[in-house]
Amino acid sequence: xxxxxxxxxxxVQPGGSLRLSCVASGSRFGDYPMGWYRQAxxxxxxxxxxxxxxxxxNYADSVKGRFTVSRDxxxxxxxxQMNSLKPExxxxxxxxxxxxxxxxxxxxxxxxxx
Numbered sequence: 001x002x003x004x005x006x007x008x009x010x011x012v013q014p015g016g017s018l019r020l021s022c023v024a025s026g027s028r029f030g031d032y033p034m035g036w037y038r039q040a041x042x043x044x045x046x047x048x049x050x051x052x053x054x055x056x057x058n059y060a061d062s063v064k065g066r067f068t069v070s071r072d073x074x075x076x077x078x079x080x081q082m083n084s085l086k087p088e089x090x091x092x093x094x095x096x097x098x099x100x101x102x103x104x105x106x107x108x109x110x111x112x113x114x
Contacts, residue, residue, distance in 0.1 A: 001103055002026045004095050009108030016085050020108060022078040022095030030073035033098035036080045038091035039107075049080060050098055063089075085112045 008020040020036070033052045039045040049069035050058045057069050068081040078095050092107040 002029065002032070002097060004103065004105040006093060006095055006105050006108040009093060009110045011111045011113065012085055013114050014086060014112055016112070017081070017083045018085065018110060020080040020082065020093055020095075020110075022080075022105070024076045024078070024095075026076070029076040030071075034069075034071060034078045035096055035098045036067075036069060036078070037094045037096065038089075038110075039094070040088075040091040043091075045094070048093070051078070082110070085110075087112045 003025040004022055006020060006022050008018060010018060012018055031053055033050060035050040036048045037045050038048050048060050048063055049067055051069045051071055059067060066082065066084045070079045071077065082089065090110060090112050092109050094104055094107045096104060
């Protein structure tokens with residue numbers, strides 16, 4: 001089973017930027033569509049962005065124009081570039097194979113606050 005490790009979170013001021021990374025184990029990372037998700041305190045986990053194995057991307061309306069998902073299949077790594085961050089982006093961010101309901105990593109905390 002593919003295992004995932006997220007990193008890159010932190011505390012940032014409103015309007016700032018962060019780049020999240022997700023490193024996957026296994027040799028078939030490039031075959032899978034991948035997604036970034038987030039869960040804020042007291043809320044359900046929600047989809048943020050997705051990228052197909054061929055690089056086609058899709059975004060939640062709340063992050064369109066601010067977040068960019070990308071992947072480097074040679075490095076088994078998924079990225080999420082987050083710009084113009086807002087306090088409502090505060091959450092634990094996770095990556096996973098699109099549609100997979102198990103195998104979640106530990107996530108990485110993003111806090112947007114002045």
